[in-house]
Every structure is written in C-alpha cells, then in structure tokens.
Amino acid sequence: MLGMFKAMRTTLRHLPMRKITVEYPEQRDRLPERSRGLFRVVIDPASGEPRCRACTLCETNCPVQVIRVNYTSKYQLAVPNVARVATRRLEAQPDVDLKKLQPVLDDFYAHGTGLIAMLQQTQDVYGYLPRVALQELSLQRGESLSRLYGVASFYNQFRMSPVGKHVITVCHGTACHVAGAPLVTDAFCEELGIEVGKTTKDELFTLQSVSCVGACALAPVVRVGDDDTHGRMTPDKARKLVADLRASEGVE
C-alpha cells in the first residue's frame, strides 16, 4: 500500500515537469553544443567516383583547420566506407544502370524534391526501386538507407522487385467486389499460375490488386498497364484477356 503511494508521488512530482522524451526520429533533440557531426563525400552516380575534386577550398577556408585533403587514389579515400559501398553496390546489381538516375538527382539538387516524389521518379525510371538506386539516393540525400526503405515499404505504390511486361491490375473497390472482382482475380491466378503481387517466371505478367480506380460504373474493372481499362469483367473474359495478351507476345 505504502509502495503504491510512493509510486504515485513520483508520478505526480514528474507530472508538471517539462517533457524530456522526443519522438525520434521525427523530432531530434538539439545536439550538444560541441557536437561536430560527420563529413561525407558524395559519390557521382555517372562515374562512380567522388564528386570531390580536391580543390582544397574547404581546407583553406576552414576556420579551425580540421580538414586535410590527402592526394591519394580514389580507393583510399579519407572516408573509406563510402568507397567500399560504391564498388560493392555496382558489383551487386550490374544490370542496373545508375546513369539513368542522373535526371532524378539533378532535379533534387535543383529543386529539393521531396523524398516521396524522388522515389516515384526513380520507380518511373526503373519500373521498381533497385537496391543500388536506393543506396545512391541515400548517399546523395545524406539520409540513412533504413529511412528510405521505411518510407518505400510503407506505401503500396513502391515495388522492390522488377515487374513483368504486362501489369494486370484488378480493382477491388466495393462496387467491384460486389460485382465479382474476387472471382476475376481467382481466374487470373489460376490462368497465370501466380499469386496476387507476383510476376510470372517468363516475366510477361505481374498481377496486382488495387483498392479503387474510381471507375465503379464499369465494375468489375481490370487495367492492363496504365491506360488499357477493361470494364464489366467476368472470369471467362479474364482468361480470354490472358490468352490474347499471350498471343500478342507469340507465347502459347
């Protein structure tokens, strides 16, 4: 009993005090006055080399002379970790051309694009978000890779693996659901031999579902790619659609 009152007293004593916790990482408490942070050398995606040209401007201007520019080969940078990441990420996904990312980065440096818009642009370039591209964005933005993954995995729009040539999207809005969208999805799964969200082995088809495309009058709606909309679908029409698409690709 006494213990409880003691605990209550502690609680009450702390109640009017200023809160000392913050919602990290959205909010960060002010760093200690003498905190210096870390330097980082930005890597140019086009060449894979550091953007630093060793002009020594920073070295001469630094008021406390903490920067020293060493004239060494690029693999012995002052921040060795960055160089290692740079080579390793290129080896990991050789088919991802980081040069294509340049317009996205240019846009970021020119206008300070928001993170989500930047990820959307990256997805427009590659069709998905390749790991190396995310690593590149993380280096260029100076934000941790985990934060980028956190944002990318939160939103349904972002994909982490390549998609097939034809992306089949079945609308699962309420109107489509009551008009039989689940049966249409089942027919696609059966016909393509994949689950929703997956891509066929021949990389021709990706099947996905979306919560509403807003064309409820045509329920159930199926979209192939971005613009080819098919309304009033049935399982039978779904099988025929797959057959037609396969025929157009010359696949049996």
Added chain:
Amino acid sequence: MSSPVGDKTRAIRDALAAALRPEGVVAHQGELEVRICAGTACHASGRPAVTAAFKDELATRGLSDKVRVVETGCHGFCEQGPIVVLQPKGIFYPRVRTDDVAKIVEASIVGDDVVENRLYKDPKTGERVALEKDITFYSGQKRLVLALNGKVDPYSIDDYLTLGGYEALAQVLVDDDPDKVINVVTDSRLRGRGGAGFGTGVKWSFTRRSPGDEKYVICNADEGDPGAFMDRSVLEGNPHVVLEGMTIAAFAIGAHEGYVYVRAEYPFAVERLARAIEQARERGILGEDMLGSGFSFDVHINQGAGAFVCGEETALMASIEGKRGMPRTRPPYPAVEGLFGKPTNINNVETYANVPWIIRNGAEAFAAMGVGNSRGTKIFSLTGKVANGGLVEVPMGSTLRHIIFEVGGGMLPGRQFKAVQLGGPSGGCLPNEMLDTTIDYETLIATGAIVGSGGLVVVDDTTCMVDLARYFLEFTQEESCGKCVPCRLGTKRMLETLERICEGDGRDGDIELLEELSHYVMDGTLCALGGTAPNPVLTTIKYFRDEYEAHVNEKRCPAGKCKALITYFIDPEACTGCTLCAKKCPTNCIAGDKKQPHVIDVGNCIKCDTCRQVCKFDAVKVRSGIEHAAGVAGEA
C-alpha cells in the same frame, strides 16, 4: 471621384477582365457544340475513339469550323458512358459507339431530329428521353459543386472565366477583409465534406488566430475510400473551382503556400490540375501579387503513393514532409501545429469547391438548403446494383430512397434491394427498413453508418453481408499503418474471425467476440481509420444478424457467395444441353451430351462461377450448406 480604395477595386476588376482571352473560350452560348464526357469511366468505355469519330465525320461534311467538339469534365452519369451532349439544345446520347456517330451527326447536327433508338431509355417507364434536363437522373439532383462539370473544358481557364469563374475570389480581394470571409463561411454552416463534418468556418478562424507568419492550406484529394470518386470528378471536370476555393481560404487565414495532395491513381486529375495551376499563374490569378491586389499565393501538387491512411490529416502532412504516413496524436491540431510545424488549414476537395458558390450567392442561400446542422448539398457516388449509377448531388436531408429509387432509377432489372453501404470502410450497411433515413451527419451517425466521403454502394440479394464485412476488414487491416496496437492486431483478429465464419468454421460466440473486439478497436486508436474500422461489422451484425447466425450455426451462406459453403449444380429441368458451360469450364468438370442435361463433377469444380454466368437458361444453380457441399463431394 477617385479614392485609393476605389482604385484598387478597379485594378482587381480590370485584372480579372484581362485574364480572360476570348479567343480561347469554347463554351459559347447558343453555338453548335458536341460535348463529350472525358471522365475516367467514359474514357475507359471508348471516349477517345468517339471523339475522333465525331471530328472525322464533321470534317468530311465540312462542318469542322461550324461545330465545335469539346471534351468536358465528368457528366456524372457514369453508367451510361461514353456520354455525348449536343448543345445548344441539350440532346443527350448515352453509350455512344463509333458507328453511331454518322447517324447522330446526320440527324441532330445537320438535321433537326434525333436518333430515336440511340436515346436514353428510362428504366422505369421504358420511354425514350431526348433532353439532358428531362432525365430523372439529372432532374432529381441539385447541382451546386457539379454545376459546371460537363459545361467547361477542364483544360481551359477561359471557359471557367466566361461562366463567372474567379469572381468570388475577386470580390474577396476587393473587400480585403479576411474576417468577413470567415464570417460568411461560418454563417453558411458549411461543414467538412471529407467525412468528419467539422465546421469549415470555425476551422478557418482557428487557423487564422494561430500565431505565426508562415501558414499553409492543404487540399485533401487523397480519396482512398473504395467506391467513392466525387473528388476525382470535381478535380478532373473543373479543377479551377477547387483552386479558387483554396485561394479564398488562403486569403482568409493568411497563408501564402498551398498543397494539393492527390492520389497517384488519378493520373487525369493530376494532369488537369497541373494545367489549371499553370494557366492561373500565367494569367496572374495565382502567384505573386495576384490580380494586382498585393496578396500572394501559390499551389503545389503532391502525389500520394497509395496509402489509405494518408487521407487522415496528420498522416497526410507527414506524407508531404516525406515520411511514413502515420497519424499522430491530436492536439495539437493542424490549425495550431500542422505542416512543417506551422499552422495549417486542411479541407477536402468538395469543401473548397463549395466556397466560391457561397461567396457569390451569400451564406443565407447556402444555409437555406439542408436540414438541422447539415446545410448545403453533398455529392454521392452511387454505384453497385443500381440502374443509374454515377455522381449524385442532392441537398442534405434527402432520403436514401430518393437517391436510390428516384435519381438512381431503382435496382437493376430483376434484382432485389438488400442493403446500401454508406461511407466506405468507415461506414455501415443500412437495410430496406432504413431507406427513409434522411442523409445528414447526425441522423446517419445514430444509425451506425456515416456520411463519410459519400460513397453509396447498393447491394442486392446475391451479396453476402458477412462477406462484405470481411471485405471491408480485409481492406482496413491491409491499410492500417500499424502504429496503434488495437488497430493493427484487433482488426487482424476480427478479420480472422470473419474468415473463419465465411469458411464454415464459425464457432459459438464468434458474433459476440466480434462485437467485443470492435469496441476495443474503436476506443484504443488514435485516428479515424481504427476508430471507424469496425463500423461495417457492427452494422451488418445489427441489421443482418440472421445471416451471421446462418453461417455460424447452420454452416450456410444464404446469398450463395461464400465459396466454402456452396455447391454448383445444373437443374436438369432447365438445362437444354447447349454445351456452352462445358466448353467454358476451365477445369472441364462439366459432362453431358448435346441436347441432354449436363452434370457438374463437384469434386473438380473450383466454383469459379463461369458456368452460371454464361448459361442463357439460368440452369446453373447454387446450393448452400456445408454438409451438402461435403456430402456431394464425397459421393463424387
């Protein structure tokens, strides 16, 4: 006599007049015009080909410079797309196909007649109706926000200006009194159209009174509710009205920057809005020193990335800031601490679109419509098994019966009304007995449903209410951001229970368990997603408890929807042996000779419903009950 005030007034009026470039105007009154609806549904049902066909046909007849072909915003009658309206008479042609175009041009443009068999047919009387204004779908509505949809070309600011666009903004700038604007909006008793129904004027005055030089206005166009598309249609059909409303709000609260948060799933809306902003900037209506008034305001578009929870205001702002879209505790409300920590006013598309009308026509005219504390009109997107689906704008206080059976033309032929689902995943299902419920914020909350964003999905007797509840919970479970445990895990447990019931494994006490969990979820979550997620379950239990009991106790799905509880069979009396079902069956489990009744091999049947859909004689039927399904499968 010239005073500084008079000079400024004249300057603003002149600037507005100068913004209009008559050569760009397409909506000339009294001229021959072919207006083709360019909304998403009409686009998907063949609008581009129809437009091309009209242009070709007019060119071959040498009429190209006499008759204008205009692609307008959504006409709202999506069920009948592609829609073509011939002006000035207003002859309405639904479901136009390219091969009808020549006939229509011949009869109604060259001649003074109509193509009788292509006219709209009233589902009740069966009569053909020629004029747009005589169609019950339109005559039963009161269009305020949608008034200009279908009249203006969304790509042309001149169209909007000709029809009185930006007049309200000019008037506000001339008066130069933010408090007056807020008073007018408060007196009109406009409430937020996004779902929560908070007083718009009150919200604006909070934001205005918040200290700080930097403030923001946000337009919430993250219309995530499945089955709702009114915001999309307004943005696609008449983006300027939203911009005008936003600018007035910005002036009232003293903001200089605005964001429109649009779903990326709405590419047309984004494109048209971007064009509208660009045009408004070019003409000096947006940007620095707009219309020479000294007030500056600019708008950015921010595309969402497919997260339902971002429709919640704090989550939306987190998303604009480039974070995971998770709601946070309120207070502090956005009016005090919003985007980037600054006071922010956030309203829905439809709310902003109401503002110019209110300024032009006065608060009394707006407050004269509606009942109780719900004033003005509300747009609903009417979909499902109803004859005339589409966008319906009616005064607050109309009954569900009026919307579904008058404006919507009743059920599809041969269908029986069972329930209407209001307000998407946050709303509820109301049965036949509740059809005379009036639609206003307070009455609907009392029934367990909500006005929400305004989705109305009509379902018939072939829809299983348990399955519908399961569907909504699957949606909210998927879209829960995961911050609050009761929402993340509670909806998961509820979904598992509902899945169990639909699979025929329901246990005694499952219904009570669902009710109990619902209350925990509603009480223990931060935002409205969790707080309203159990509504579909609670209302279906409240009004359709017998269906739940049939699933749990008798292992039977009365609507014949839940796959685990049904068996397909062919009625030998009705089957004519046409072999169509056998040909279409993907698993080849239907056997039978020509002209002999067919039989389904239940063991191989995957219940894909194809045979029932293709049968022309209604010979394929569904039996309900698990013992039945198991018994027959065992025999086979």
